[in-house]
Amino acid sequence: MAERMQICNLSENNFEQCTKCSICTTVCPVAAVTTDYPGPKQAGPDGERYRLKDPAYYDKMLKLCLNCKRCEVACPSGVHIADIIQHARMRAGEGKRASLRDTMLANTDLLGTVANLVAPVANVTLGLKPTKMVMHSVMAIDKHRTFPAYSRMKFETWFKRHAAEHQAAYANQVSYFHGCYVNYNFPKLGQDLVKLLNAVGYGVNLLDKEQCCGVALIANGLYKQAKRQARVNAASLRQAVNMDHRTVLTTSSSCTFNLRDEYPSMLGVDTSDVRDSIMLATRFIYRLVDDEKIKLVFKQDYKRRIAYHTACHMQRMGWQLFSIEMMRMIPGLDLQVLDQECCGISGTYGFKRENYERSQAIGATLFKNIADAKVEAVATDCETCKWQIEMSTGLPVENPISVLADALDVDATRRANGL
């Protein structure tokens, strides 16, 4: 009876577990830079009590939440603070149409497809001052931002032309959810992963049908579209995991977090049956080495000093350990682990004119710590952190997979793995 009483007392978002300790407010990057945002405790568990009573108590300032999840990570009582805020935003946004700007920023897939076709033109045009001014004033996309350059060839196209036919030769097979960034902007990361996995005897496959994971759609209130795309991806993930018996690898922390956790909790698209088989490539590779199933051989003259930035969603997922320990395997790498701070971009948030200043103010501590670390590059698992840090510090930012691929002696590694 006692046990059942406890169960009946739990709500979906467990906001009643909040002890009002206010620790979440000390880590909120938004509350730290603006008084307009009520802070996670007020916006989350406290506000939820009022909203349950009457939805009119919804505070439109909740749109300032970055959904970085740092409040959840800090909460000693396990309250899903950020989820409470996201759900409140979702309920308040029902039936409303997103602006053209938000729709454009959120549709990374559509934008990418068009931009790839005209990449040289698009890159130049998007970088031109007049274009930036028009986007700034008409579209409300901040003029300081530069859109990440679009690649001339999509990763998918490159893969089909140059890699697909060799993959079947490997004894082990995995699938790869590359995400929009690799596909449209930075195929090199996908190529690095293929190179790395091939060198240790793993063939790479694309999913039957991959759509944008929808993290930007959720952030911009396009929930219906996010749900549609999530269903398509969930079907492809099931095909890969349940029918083809392959682990699905990723190279973006936010995509990974979205596929595994936000699909069920935010969109109601259940991926629990395949969740354990979706993972960042760093975790997969670390595990293979740890289990002594593969060997990595590194270039003897490799020498670099790199700082590692734990992206907020990476910390929420709790997997920074794998990226860090994987890079620590590289003998010539001097790795500096930075204190976890938010970079301020949060996907499309920092691209919006009204958020630009806040975004840079949030990231200021991280940028200073990076400057103090005296490194030649920064490693992180998140592509939008990469844009933000590159723009704000001038240092190159690489995914840990690219760091590893760069340090790897491919021929020696192939031989060490009997290839």
Add this chain to the structure above:
Amino acid sequence: MKMNTVIMGGGLSGLVCGIALAKRGQRVTIVATGQSTLLFNGGSMELLGYLDGKAVVSPIEAIASLSEEHPYRKIGADRIALLADQAKTLLDDAGIQMEGTAAANHWRVTPMGVAKPAWLTLKSHVHIDDLKQLPCKRLALMCIKGFFDEPNGMLADGLKDMGFEVDRLEFTTDDITALRRSPSEMRASSLAKRLGSNSALQRIADQINQLAGEAEMVLLPSVLGDEDHIHALQSMVNKPLRLVATLPPSVSGNRMQTLLRHYFQMLGGNYLMGDTVVSATLDGDRVTSVTTAKLGDMPLKADQFILATGSFISRGLVADYERVYEPILGLDVDADADREKWTRFGILEPQAYSRFGVKTDNDLRCLKEGKTIQNLRAIGSVLSGHDAIKMGDGTGVSLLSALAAAQSILAAQS
């Protein structure tokens, strides 16, 4: 994934133990469920504040009078004295500058205006060596307009009871007023994030210099986290300025946590914030690995394990309707079987539950079903036999048991 030591819990004891081990070259991973109760700390460490309700003068000498179940007795009074010096040095290395000695307590001032015995207090915070010889007569108590985290009326009354003359002076600056737009966030931690620039500090200093009048010393709520900011303000104010603790979450506690974590990571330690150890695997009388909620099917293996999960508030101990238990391994717990005896009427009375905790041998090794687990040590608030509230020994037990456990681990290694 194989470590030398895995520490469950990332608060004061877990971090200090992790630092002591990482400093000697160990590969250490800390798993922290969330932020710790160190964020409630007002800037002081207590070794032993009270015995039988009376304030302790010399904590080291008083250890002999403690019951044998107390962690200090298990570690030994002589060793505690040595570890106390080590603790102060370790905090200093991390950038936490404190004053005080284990040979003689001084007095810290609580946000409610009560003087309590303390072992170490942050150099920047107010503390009194001898209540019969106050450092000055007249104090200017600077009260921030609209500030939530300091009941300054009670604080002023308490200071008067100690024998000070107190001028309660309310002030604000543009930076502080701007924060009042957010009705829920007029808190110490929010202020700390906005008052860091030299211009903001100068505006505060101008107010203080204008208002402080005849007072010999100025007290300001602890709303500055960074030592550099505190020193900058001290140099701008033309009287001695000390900070006074606020209600939690405290800026100084947050700063200590941040500095310790930074130091630990600098030494190569892994700190997994927001993850929880959900189970452990035992092989005979040894723990072989622990599984966390987020690392999933990749358990953390190690030679040695530390349980630093805290007391009830941090869920290192759990009480349900029938029993008190340790949730990860189901370790043997010192707790009354009779639920009626857990508490007594009157919240300020000594409560039996505050002494509950896991059982250990004298080497702090945990027990399960009466048998010692060879490579699992408990440290900090999860230990039984002490009472942070009534004896004022919470932070001391955390620091010193952490160092004692690290010493044992390193001795076994070499």
